[in-house]
Amino acid sequence: MDKSMSQEGLALEKKKKFNLSQWIFIGPHFxxxxxxxxxxxxxxxxxxxxxxxxxxxxxxxxxxxxQTILGDPTSSFYRQFRRGLINTLVFxxxxxxxxxxxxxxxxxxxxxxxxxxxxLFQAIFYIPGLISxxxxxxxxxxxxxxxxxxxxxxxxxxxxxxxxxxxxxMVIFLMTLWGSIGGNLxxxxxxxxxxxxxxxxxxxxxxxxxxxxFFKITIPMIKFPLLYTIVMSTAGAFNVYxxxxxxxxxxxxxxxxxxxxxxxxxxxxxxxxxxxMAAAMSILLGLVIIVIAAFQFRIMYHxxx
Amino acid sequence: MDRTKSFVITKWASYILLSITxxxxxLPAVYAFTTSFKTQSDVMQTGFRLLPASWxxxxxxxxxxxxxxAPIVRWFLNSVLISTTxxxxxxxxxxxxxxxxxxxxxxxxxxxxxxxxxxxxxxAVVNIIPNYMIVHRxxxxxxxxxxxxxxxxxxxxxxxxxxxxxxxPKSYDESARMDGAxxxxxxxxxxxxxxxxxxxxxxxxxxxxxWNDFLWPTIVLNDVRQLxxxxxxxxLQDIYGNYMMMGQxxxxxxxxxxxxxxxxxxxQKYFIESLNLNTGLxx
Numbered sequence: 001m002d003k004s005m006s007q008e009g010l011a012l013e014k015k016k017k018f019n020l021s022q023w024i025f026i027g028p029h030f031x032x033x034x035x036x037x038x039x040x041x042x043x044x045x046x047x048x049x050x051x052x053x054x055x056x057x058x059x060x061x062x063x064x065x066x067q068t069i070l071g072d073p074t075s076s077f078y079r080q081f082r083r084g085l086i087n088t089l090v091f092x093x094x095x096x097x098x099x100x101x102x103x104x105x106x107x108x109x110x111x112x113x114x115x116x117x118x119x120l121f122q123a124i125f126y127i128p129g130l131i132s133x134x135x136x137x138x139x140x141x142x143x144x145x146x147x148x149x150x151x152x153x154x155x156x157x158x159x160x161x162x163x164x165x166x167x168x169x170m171v172i173f174l175m176t177l178w179g180s181i182g183g184n185l186x187x188x189x190x191x192x193x194x195x196x197x198x199x200x201x202x203x204x205x206x207x208x209x210x211x212x213x214f215f216k217i218t219i220p221m222i223k224f225p226l227l228y229t230i231v232m233s234t235a236g237a238f239n240v241y242x243x244x245x246x247x248x249x250x251x252x253x254x255x256x257x258x259x260x261x262x263x264x265x266x267x268x269x270x271x272x273x274x275x276x277m278a279a280a281m282s283i284l285l286g287l288v289i290i291v292i293a294a295f296q297f298r299i300m301y302h303x304x305x
Numbered sequence: 306m307d308r309t310k311s312f313v314i315t316k317w318a319s320y321i322l323l324s325i326t327x328x329x330x331x332l333p334a335v336y337a338f339t340t341s342f343k344t345q346s347d348v349m350q351t352g353f354r355l356l357p358a359s360w361x362x363x364x365x366x367x368x369x370x371x372x373x374x375a376p377i378v379r380w381f382l383n384s385v386l387i388s389t390t391x392x393x394x395x396x397x398x399x400x401x402x403x404x405x406x407x408x409x410x411x412x413x414x415x416x417x418x419x420x421x422x423x424x425x426x427x428x429a430v431v432n433i434i435p436n437y438m439i440v441h442r443x444x445x446x447x448x449x450x451x452x453x454x455x456x457x458x459x460x461x462x463x464x465x466x467x468x469x470x471x472x473x474p475k476s477y478d479e480s481a482r483m484d485g486a487x488x489x490x491x492x493x494x495x496x497x498x499x500x501x502x503x504x505x506x507x508x509x510x511x512x513x514x515x516w517n518d519f520l521w522p523t524i525v526l527n528d529v530r531q532l533x534x535x536x537x538x539x540x541l542q543d544i545y546g547n548y549m550m551m552g553q554x555x556x557x558x559x560x561x562x563x564x565x566x567x568x569x570x571x572x573q574k575y576f577i578e579s580l581n582l583n584t585g586l587x588x
Contacts, residue, residue, distance in 0.1 A: 021488045022414075025405030028398045029463060030421075036458035037425055040435035047435065054438060102326075109323050114316035123573065124327045128334070130569050132517035134538035135561040139337040141542070142551055150336055153353035178330060186577055210315075239430060242519045246539065260430070260520070267434050268524050279434050286428035 048280035054273040065280035077277050080266075081284070084259030088285075091244075091258060092237040094173045095180070099233045100226070102177060103185035108214070111192055122189070126182030133179060137246030140175040165255055168248050172256060176243055180236075184229045191222040227300045231293050238289045259285055334562075341365070341555040348551045364552035368560070375544050377557055380534040383449065385564075387533060388515040391453045395511045396504055399462045404492045406463065407470035408478055418467070425460035433524070440525055451525035452533065456515065462507045469503045470496060506575050513565045534561045 023030075048065060050058030069081045106125065110118050128136065143149050144161040152158060161167045195218065203213050219226070241260040244250055250257030259281065267278035336355065340348065341364050343357040368377050406418045436455055445451040473496065481491050497504070522536040529540070538561060545554040569576055 022405055022409050022411045025401045025409065025488070025492070026417075029402035029458070032398065032454070032458035033421055033425070033460065035439065036436060036455040037432060037460075040432040040439065041424065041427060043435040043438070044431040054434070054441075106323065106326065109319035112316055112319045114312060115319055115323070121323055121327055123569075124330050126576070127566055127569055128330060130513055130517075130565040131334075131562045132519060132535040132538070132565075134519050134535050135558040136333075138538055138541060138546070138554055138558040139333045141546065142340065142555065143333050143336060145551075147351060148348065148549065148551060150332070150353050150355075153351060178333065190577075235428070238428075246542075263430070263433075264520070264524070268437070275434050279431075282430045282434065286431045289428045289430075 044279050045283060047276055048283045050276045050279075052273075052276040052279070054267065054275045058276060061276070065277050066284075069277070069280055069284065077266075077274075077281075080262045081259070081281055083254060084257060084262040084281075085285075085288070087244075087255065087257055088238060088240060088259045090169065091172070091176075091240045091256075092234060094169060095176050096230070096233050096237050098173070098177055099180050099184060099237075100230055103181045104188055106181070106185055107188035107192055108218070110189060122182075122185065125185050128179045129182040131179065133242040134246055136175060136179055137243060140171060140178075141247060144171050162248050163252050165252060168252060168256055172243050172247055175247065176237075176240075180233070184233065187225050187229055188222060191225040192218065195221045223300070227297070230300070231296050234292060234296065235289050238285065238292075337555040337558055340551055341559050343552050345550065345552060349549065364556040365560075368553050368556050374529070375537065375540055375557070376530060377534065377537065377560060379530055380532050380537040381560060383531065384516055384533045384535065387449050387452050388512050388564075390449070391456060391515045392508050392511045394453065395457050395462065396508055398457050399466055399507065400497060400500075400504060401492070402463045403466035403470050404488075404496055407467045408491070408496065409488065418463075422460050422464060425458075433521070437524055446525055447528045447531045449531075452515070452518070452522050455521075456511075456518075462511070465507060466500065466503055469500045473499060502575070502578070505572070506578055509568060509572055509575055513568065516565055537561075 047058055049060060049062060051061050051064075052058035065077075068075045068077050070078070072078050103125075106121075109115065110121060115121075141162070144151055146152055146158065146160045149161075151161075159167055161171050199217050199221075200213060203217060208216070239260060240258050241264065244256040244258050245261055248256045250261055263278045263281050263285070266281070267273055267275045339356055342360045342362070344359065344361050344363065347358045368375070371377060372379070406414060440446060440451045440455065443450075445454070477495050477499075478491050481495055486494070516533075517535055518533070519535055522533045523539060526532050526536060529537075532540075538558065541554055541557050545551075545557070
């Protein structure tokens with residue numbers, strides 16, 4: 001009797017100790033998570049329903065910010081959101097497909113048994129991804145400098161690249177691709193290296209062409225890495241900020257002024273902060289990202305079946 | 306016969322396309338490097354010339370001695386301090402949390418972890434404005450803490466490290482616990498040594514991520530002397546670029562690129578591994 005009591009006590013004590021121990025381990029991260037992710041997210045939703053200048057306490061205005069942004073064509077916020085979102089979508093449409101297709105093509109070429117120096121090629125394509133976008137932008141601005149840059153001097157052209165469309169977008173796209181194909185390339189290569197040679201050899205015996213093998217064997221075998229890279233590249237592209245800021249400052253005539261630039265200026269710009277409006281715009285941008293990611297999952301899943 | 310012919314054709318076609326792409330990919334960095342050693346009169350020459358007429362160190366001497374409008378040495382040291390501290394803190398906090406979620410038994414453990422993970426998946430753009438308010442309240446604006454600490458909250462690294470810890474046999478902890486080892490001893494002496502490669506990978510990624518971060522530092526650091534080198538690049542166009550001082554501009558950009566590129570050369574193996582980890586191809 002006495003013995004079982006003490007055992008029970010021991011078990012209880014052990015359980016109690018476990019509870020403390022668990023918080024020693026997950027506690028520090030959990031606090032950071034609450035302070036810098038959960039609370040800001042909730043506060044961001046709240047702020048989007050307020051008028052707020054970041055310093056004094058926010059004033060509740062209900063749906064007013066959303067009504068202005070989405071439904072008041074006379075408001076500059078409406079025009080900024082619309083223009084910013086369209087420009088962001090142009091960036092997404094201009095970069096994401098190539099962020100998948102170019103590394104996929106390179107990965108297939110690097111898979112060729114006759115190619116030597118694969119590691120060197122991979123390193124050349126990968127290293128630009130480790131360079132900050134701001135340093136890269138400074139370099140690309142020289143490359144496309146109308147008078148001193150190698151591009152115009154090599155081609156003998158006189159295009160003033162970053163101040164004219166469509167050239168401004170072309171420079172931004174190229175510089176983005178330069179810094180973003182390496183990661184996807186490595187993922188595709190390692191996925192392809194996992195495909196059994198037997199599959200290709202069996203297809204060869206059936207007389208399948210390279211195109212057939214690519215669509216019937218390679219693509220289905222790497223569909224999950226492919227889906228992962230498409231979703232991640234798209235979400236990343238929606239957050240575009242540094243490239244247009246550094247290369248074109250949003251010009252010419254605000255045609256490359258992306259939504260993050262407007263959000264940043266509204267919340268943290270020189271004049272009076274309109275953080276409530278900026279918060280509403282960032283919620284809307286967040287929703288667009290989620291909807292598109294869900295859409296991509298659905299399509300890919302259906303096709304994969 | 307036909308097979309070998311197509312093998313040779315596709316091989317050479319691949320070589321040509323790969324080489325052209327590689328040349329385009331190399332040109333900017335190589336051109337920036339050589340330009341950083343050109344004299345100003347050399348820079349202003351039109352016509353394409355890759356190599357300097359004579360190699361000079363003037364541009365580096367100039368940018369390194371600028372201590373007012375673009376104090377690049379200071380920025381570089383700021384970045385080293387910030388990225389290193391961030392990385393060390395991250396490894397400690399993340400490995401502790403991953404141990405808790407993977408190796409300890411407590412009620413609602415997995416529910417709690419996956420709730421935290423799901424919440425963290427919401428696009429981070431929403432957090433930026435409130436995070437500024439928090440950092441401001443904490444009195445961290447214009448201090449390194451503003452860029453060191455908030456990133457520690459990210460859940461992706463916890464997920465990755467937890468995956469690896471879950472894969473280790475339970476018997477390791479149990480036999481150690483029999484011998485009277487505490488949870489902390491098990492964490493430090495048994496689990497951490499076993500998952501060292503994953504911790505190295507997450508460290509490398511945290512370091513490069515922190516070094517290259519642009520948007521957040523430009524929001525919370527507005528004193529020129531407190532900037533990171535990545536955020537500082539924003540000012541250089543006005544200081545050197547508008548005066549066509551391309552040599553100094555390229556020397557600055559080159560200094561900003563060195564640490565992460567060097568890290569790659571020394572740890573290429575881990576970089577490639579880590580990309581495989583993220584997609585869960587090998588886990």
